[in-house]
Amino acid sequence: MPVSPSPLPSPLPPLPFSAVVSRLRAAGCVFAEDEAQLLLSTAGSPAELAAMVDRRVAGLPLEHVLGWAEFRGLRIAVDPGVFVPRRRTEFLVEQAVALAPPGAVVVDLCCGSGALGAALVSSLEGAELYAADVDPVAVRCARRNVAAAGGRVYEGDLYDPLPASLRGRVDVLLANVPYVPTEEIELLPTEARVHEARVALDGGADGLDVLRRVTAAALPWLAPGGHLLFETSERQALRAVETVTDAGLVPRVATDEELYATVVIGARRGTGRPGRTA
Known part of the structure; x- marks a missing residue:
């Protein structure tokens, strides 16, 4: 049958x-x-x-x-394993929008999904966007977001993969560096601790290891009047400001209590193109 x-x-x-x-x-x-x-x-x-x-x-x-x-x-x-952009980090982008001149050259270091750079240039006209991350999973994800914004993404450690032609031309340098101290990683919510790449979270013993490397090498990349912006915690802000000062940049701190956001801004001395008004 x-x-x-x-x-x-x-x-x-x-x-x-x-x-x-x-x-x-x-x-x-x-x-x-x-x-x-x-x-x-x-x-x-x-x-x-x-x-x-x-x-x-x-x-x-x-x-x-x-x-x-x-x-x-x-x-x-946002692909599995990639750092999820936080709502508080929108405050960092708001600060960058106010500082960016027309046709700004923007670099997004430790870009993760590429959210910061993509969001910034969506508010600007004629901006150039370049992004970089050491994590290949993040780079693959960022390429989708950054390409949609007309930018390019490079894989490598901090400044290493960026085109040398960007030296001295960067108006806005965004660096969403990891700033959680190593011993505090285990205190993070499970969603972050288990499902996001550790390299996007772990900032070393005091949370400032990656930040020190970013600030120490920032000056040659920034255009005159250019700005470095990064997020940190309120308790780390003083040491972060000292790090920015040691790198030859002029620091200031911006905060938003509602978002619980602390942003440190380092300016390169010199006359740059005028920024936008907030």
């Missing part, structure tokens, strides 16, 4: 909004309703939605589950 073909599995019924919310809330998601709405709007099928909910409940960052993060109104692609 001919063998009857096995029946095709029935498609998964759609998960109702309330069921998604309940699963997320049980897993400890504080903003379960908001996350559920994002998952429902992103999933292309009930099966995909169920898989996405499973990954989120298992502890993956929401942005890794969705495949993107919102940053200054942009949808930034």
Whole structure:
């Protein structure tokens, strides 16, 4: 007798909004309703939605589950393992927008997903964007975001992979350096500690190791009147300012209490092109 073909599995019924919310809330998601709405709007099928909910409940960052993060109104692609751009870092970009001259040359070091550079040049006209990261996974992700902004991404350690032609031409140098002290990595939320690259988090014994390297080599890359901007913690700000001063730059600190953001800005002396007004 001919063998009857096995029946095709029935498609998964759609998960109702309330069921998604309940699963997320049980897993400890504080903003379960908001996350559920994002998952429902992103999933292309009930099966995909169920898989996405499973990954989120298992502890993956929401942005890794969705495949993107919102940053200054942009949808930034974020691949698994790549550092998720934080909302507080939007304050750093705001400071850079105010300082960038027309047609600015922008470099985004330790670029991760490339969110900072892409967001900055989206607010400027005629800007040139270059980005670099030591992590090949981050570089692959950043190329999607930076290419969409008309820029280029290089793989390598800090300034090493950048074109030599950029020396003395950089108007805005963004450096979202890792600044978590090594001993405090284990205190981070699981989403960051387990699912983001350690190289994007670990700043060495006092959290300032990478920052020292960035600032020490910044001056030859900056144009006259150019600026280096990086984020740090409030308790690290004083030592960060000393580091900027030792590198021959003029420091100042900008803070936003609502976002709990601290940004240190180092300016190269000299007359540069006038920046924008905030």
